[in-house]
Amino acid sequence: MLLKVFVKDECPNCPAAKEVANQFPFSKLFDMNEAEGLAEAAFHSVLCTPSMVLVDDAEIVVHSWRCRVPRPTEIANYAA
Structure with a gap:
């Protein structure tokens, strides 16, 4: 399981998204101001931004949250 977190420096809600993502050891940040982040996005x-995409080990999307910060419980429900 991997939680992909898409952020940008100028995004007002991205600090909150990073804070939520930090609660999950299987999260990875992608900066959309960089080539790697833009390609993954x-x-x-x-x-x-912010957006989060939860994928399983086969890289299949389990769930995604676009343009908002989900509650940690929402992520945990899909990651279980």
Whole structure:
């Protein structure tokens, strides 16, 4: 399981998204101001920040949250 977290420096809600993501050891931040982050965002059709995409070990999307910060319990429910 991997929680991909898409952020940008100028995003007002991204600090909250990072805080939520830090509660999950299986999270990885992708900065959409960098080439790697932009490429990963394009792969998942992420167009806004903050966004999170939860994928399983086969890289299949389990759930995604676009343009908002989910509650930690929401993530935990899908990651179980």
